[in-house]
Amino acid sequence: MSLLRRIPNLELLAFFVVLSVFFCFYAPHFNTASNVENLLSGYAFIAILAIGQSYPIMVRGIDLSIGSIVALGAMIIFDLVMIWEVPGYLAMPLALCVALAAGAVNGALIVYCRLQPFVATLASMAAYRGLVYAISGRQLFPELATKPIRDPWITGIEEYYDIGGATGLDQVVNLPWIPLSFLILIAVMVTSQVMLSHTNFGKNFKITGGNPEAARLAGINTKRTIISAYAISGFCAGLAAIILVARLTTATEALGNGMELTAIAAAVIGGISLQGGLGNSIGPVVGAFLLGIILIGLTLMGVSQFVQQILSGAILVGAVTYDLYMSKTRARRARALQSGV
Amino acid sequence: MSDKKEVLGDSQRRSFLKGVALGSAALGAGLVSPSMPVAGLGQQGVARAADGRYKMAFIQWQPHTVPAAWSNGIKEVLDTQNNIDYQLLDGQNKVEVQVSLMDTLINEGANVIFLQPIDSVALGPSIKKARRRGISVITLNIDAAEEHAAHVEMNHYFGAMDIAKEMGNRMGGKGKVAILNAPPGIIIRDQRTNGFIDGMKEHHPNIEIAADQVADWSRKKAQDVLFNILTAQPDITGVYGINDSMALGAVDVAKQKGILDKMVIFGNDGERAALESIENGELTGTQYTDVYQQGRFAGSVASVLASGGVSAKSFEQQGKLLMPYTIATAENVSSIQPAQRW
Numbered sequence: 133m134s135l136l137r138r139i140p141n142l143e144l145l146a147f148f149v150v151l152s153v154f155f156c157f158y159a160p161h162f163n164t165a166s167n168v169e170n171l172l173s174g175y176a177f178i179a180i181l182a183i184g185q186s187y188p189i190m191v192r193g194i195d196l197s198i199g200s201i202v203a204l205g206a207m208i209i210f211d212l213v214m215i216w217e218v219p220g221y222l223a224m225p226l227a228l229c230v231a232l233a234a235g236a237v238n239g240a241l242i243v244y245c246r247l248q249p250f251v252a253t254l255a256s257m258a259a260y261r262g263l264v265y266a267i268s269g270r271q272l273f274p275e276l277a278t279k280p281i282r283d284p285w286i287t288g289i290e291e292y293y294d295i296g297g298a299t300g301l302d303q304v305v306n307l308p309w310i311p312l313s314f315l316i317l318i319a320v321m322v323t324s325q326v327m328l329s330h331t332n333f334g335k336n337f338k339i340t341g342g343n344p345e346a347a348r349l350a351g352i353n354t355k356r357t358i359i360s361a362y363a364i365s366g367f368c369a370g371l372a373a374i375i376l377v378a379r380l381t382t383a384t385e386a387l388g389n390g391m392e393l394t395a396i397a398a399a400v401i402g403g404i405s406l407q408g409g410l411g412n413s414i415g416p417v418v419g420a421f422l423l424g425i426i427l428i429g430l431t432l433m434g435v436s437q438f439v440q441q442i443l444s445g446a447i448l449v450g451a452v453t454y455d456l457y458m459s460k461t462r463a464r465r466a467r468a469l470q471s472g473v
Numbered sequence: 474m475s476d477k478k479e480v481l482g483d484s485q486r487r488s489f490l491k492g493v494a495l496g497s498a499a500l501g502a503g504l505v506s507p508s509m510p511v512a513g514l515g516q517q518g519v520a521r522a523a524d525g526r527y528k529m530a531f532i533q534w535q536p537h538t539v540p541a542a543w544s545n546g547i548k549e550v551l552d553t554q555n556n557i558d559y560q561l562l563d564g565q566n567k568v569e570v571q572v573s574l575m576d577t578l579i580n581e582g583a584n585v586i587f588l589q590p591i592d593s594v595a596l597g598p599s600i601k602k603a604r605r606r607g608i609s610v611i612t613l614n615i616d617a618a619e620e621h622a623a624h625v626e627m628n629h630y631f632g633a634m635d636i637a638k639e640m641g642n643r644m645g646g647k648g649k650v651a652i653l654n655a656p657p658g659i660i661i662r663d664q665r666t667n668g669f670i671d672g673m674k675e676h677h678p679n680i681e682i683a684a685d686q687v688a689d690w691s692r693k694k695a696q697d698v699l700f701n702i703l704t705a706q707p708d709i710t711g712v713y714g715i716n717d718s719m720a721l722g723a724v725d726v727a728k729q730k731g732i733l734d735k736m737v738i739f740g741n742d743g744e745r746a747a748l749e750s751i752e753n754g755e756l757t758g759t760q761y762t763d764v765y766q767q768g769r770f771a772g773s774v775a776s777v778l779a780s781g782g783v784s785a786k787s788f789e790q791q792g793k794l795l796m797p798y799t800i801a802t803a804e805n806v807s808s809i810q811p812a813q814r815w
Contacts, residue, residue: 166580174573270657271687277657278618280594290598380568380595384658389567428577 141403141415148422155429162432169292169308173379175424176313177372180320181391182398182416184368187361188238189399191341192408193249195362197238198369198395200260202388205231205373210383211269213283214276220285228370234260235366239359253362257392265385280381289313289378313375317417320371324364324413337361342409397444398423401451407459422447527557527779531587531613532574535566538744539764540589542815543613546768547587547775554776568595575599578608585609585622585775593660594618607784611771616660622778622785623792625771627742629664632760632798633715636739637672639758639800640711643737646677650711651684651702653695653719665715665741683709688719695722703730711737717747717759724755743801745814751806758802764815767796 156163181198188195205227212223234256241252270277281287289312296307327334340347340357348354369388377383402419404411423444430440531547533540544561551557564571568591578586579602586603588610590596597619603610609622616624640650652669655662666685673680684702688695695714699722703709712727714720720740727733733755740747743761750756774792777783801809 161581164580167577170573170576170580174576268657274657274663278593278660278663280597280618376569379572379598380592381598382592382594382658384568384592384595385656386566387568431577 141412141418144401144403144415144418144422148418148425151422151429152425155425155432159429159432162429165306165308167428167432169311171421171424171428172308172314173292173311175420176311176317177375178391178394178398178424179317179417179420180368180375181372181395182402182420183320183324183413184365184372185392185395185399186402186404186411186413186416187337187364188249188253189341189396189404189406190337190408190411191358191361192344193242193358193361194253194396195235195238195365196250196253196392197234197257197260198365198372199388199391200257200264201231201234201366201369202373202376202391203264203383203385204234204260205370206377206383206387207264207268207385209286209374209377210281211267213281213286214279215269215273220283223283224286224374227373228367231370231373232363232367235369236359236363238366239362242362243355243358261385268385270383270385277382281377282381286374286378287381289316289375313379316371316375320368321413321417328412333360338409338411340409394423395420397448400455401448403451403455405455405459406452407455419451525556527554527584528582529557529585529587529775529779530560530562530574530578530583532562532564532571532578532589534564534571534589534591534615536563538746538815539614539742542764543587543589543768543771545815546765546770547772548768549765550769550772550776554780557776557779564589564591566591568592571596572599575603579603579606582606583608584779585611587611587613587771587775588617589613590615590617590659592658594658604785607786609775609778609783609785611775613767613771614661618660620788620791622788623771623774623794625767625774625794626661626796627760627762627767628795628798629661629741630668631795632762632800633665633668633741634672634675635800636713636741636758636760637669638676639802640713640737640739641673641677641680643757644677644680644711647679648711649681649683649706649709650713651686651699651706651709652682653688653698653712653714653723654685655690655715656687662715669713669715680711688714688722690716690718692718692722692725695719696725699723699726710735712739714738714740716740717742717744717756720756720759721746721750724750728755743798743809748801748806748809748814751801751803754803758800760798761801761809762796762798763813765813770794770796 161167185195185198208227208230209223212218212226213220238253238256241247241256242249265271291312292309295310296302301307328337336352336357339352340354344354376387398420399416400406401422402415402417404416426444426447427440430443529551531544533544548559551559562574564574571591572595575586575596576599586608588596590612593616596617600610600617600619600621604621611622612624614626616626652666654666670682673682683706686698686702688698695718699712703726712720712723714723717740720738723738724733727736727738737757739757740759743759747756747759748761751758799805
């Protein structure tokens with residue numbers, strides 16, 4: 133039992149499993165390999181965005197601009213590949229650098245201009261979206277707008293691997309093919325989790341979010357930590373942009389519109405505390421896929437899309453309420469410890 | 474103590490701001506809904522489900538009068554077949570949502586997918602995947618860059634040429650025109666724009682196209698865009714909105730500026746609001762297409778393909794059907810019957 137308690141996001145994982153089992157019984161075609169394949173490819177980029185979003189929330193902020201950064205990264209790739217015929221292996225890293233820089237600018241606005249994270253990223257959300265329209269190769273060269281990206285380095289991201297065939301398990305059970313985007317997500321999640329729990333750089337995010345003043349007094353460069361949090365968020369948005377461009381073989385100006393809200397929801401459901409200082413990189417991934425199975429399961433059961441949105445909202449409210457309850461409980465315990473009770 | 478209160482206050486303010494963002498996330502969570510009910514389908518694209526019924530779905534761009542009317546037309550035909558389950562799905566104006574919906578329908582083995590693609594290229598990989606599974610995709614109005622079973626569209630290019638001709642006649646063959654356009658990336662945009670430009674060149678070479686700006690298909694955006702255009706170029710006397718919503722936005726601006734009687738404004742589509750505006754002497758004209766009929770044609774094609782067991786793999790090239798149209802103006806708008814208005 134004590135071993136179970138050490139598993140992070142245990143309640144969330146249990147909820148995930150119970151819901152999956154429920155839908156396996158009651159949602160037609162939910163337990164098919166093709167459905168799992170859809171879930172993995174359809175939500176991998178959302179989960180990456182949620183991991184990225186968890187960093188600003190961890191330092192008591194929020195990043196509303198990631199949807200626009202997704203569009204910016206995607207349009208950079210489109211322009212480089214379609215207009216300047218830059219090969220994909222150069223275009224993708226360049227787009228990642230731009231996305232990372234866009235995130236860092238958010239952090240700099242918050243740290244140096246002392247803007248509220250909500251206001252700073254709301255402003256940059258509009259500014260980056262405007263920039264996307266300004267640099268859009270589809271607007272500058274409309275004839276390119278109806279041509280797909282064929283660069284093999286980029287289209288290769290939308291690859292699927294037959295794990296069942298390779299391991300011989302497909303003789304026993306029909307396994308889904310694993311999309312490369314999901315493997316990228318696993319790599320991001322593992323790297324991020326190792327960084328958060330085993331490096332000083334990673335631990336600084338939680339310490340800064342938990343108590344910024346104490347972190348500063350402890351010698352942590354909180355300004356650099358906050359900027360890094362937003363830069364990581366931007367970087368993850370860049371990764372999501374690459375996955376989306378590979379999936380769609382193009383970039384659109386409206387790409388990523390509203391995606392920030394889904395990523396925030398996934399992060400919060402995944403246990404990233406809105407009070408800052410708490411969370412890990414596994415929770416947001418589970419949160420993203422939880423949203424996925426709820427929406428898929430309900431739709432397969434024939435529940436209207438509007439009802440689904442209401443239910444998703446209710447689950448989010450539940451997660452936020454739970455977070456508030458837990459933070460009050462933690463504060464009570466801390467006070468009890470301080471008073472020696 | 475006061476410091477503590479301030480810190481608490483800051484924290485509460487932050488929480489409030491986050492709460493505002495998160496409140497919207499309730500809707501955002503639903504923005505990536507990747508699937509729709511297609512229960513009871515077999516795994517093969519052209520095969521009927523075990524209960525002998527066919528499954529078809531229409532993935533619209535977003536709720537709007539045009540796809541709603543198409544859907545009514547499609548449903549009218551499919552309902553009479555008695556063995557087809559049909560559903561209208563919402564793409565929520567997001568390519569990634571449309572792609573996810575396509576993926577789900579493909580994997581669940583729908584027989585025919587009607588599609589109004591948000592982007593002609595972005596849906597290409599999904600259409601290709603459907604074809605590999607033998608599922609027929611029928612696009613409505615907006616063609617896709619990837620070949621598919623069939624495309625049923627309004628006559629965008631030649632209709633726009635006729636609009637240019639009629640508009641030029643009403644402008645006396647001279648003057649300046651602004652185009653309120655759609656964002657690039659959709660073939661319909663090119664067809665409706667190029668048809669208009671070519672029509673002007675052919676019939677009214679003295680009319681100058683002085684502005685061509687994106688107004689995102691939106692009445693509100695069109696108001697803002699045209700307001701700016703007219704501020705910079707007040708001598709513009711003609712406006713062509715490549716859909717009716719944008720043209721009606723132009724009417725709003727002209728009324729506001731008190732120059733409606735000097736303006737010649739044409740739209741495209743022929744929706745009910747546009748026809749009423751023409752009857753009220755506001756909008757000059759529009760290209761009217763019977764969209765119910767367009768839906769019926771698409772539904773008929775789908776019914777034939779599914780009941781005939783025709784696999785999308787067997788098509789050598791994409792079929793195309795252009796809809797008949799009328800350039801509706803004050804002189805002939807009354808001939809469009811109430812049942813034909815959408």
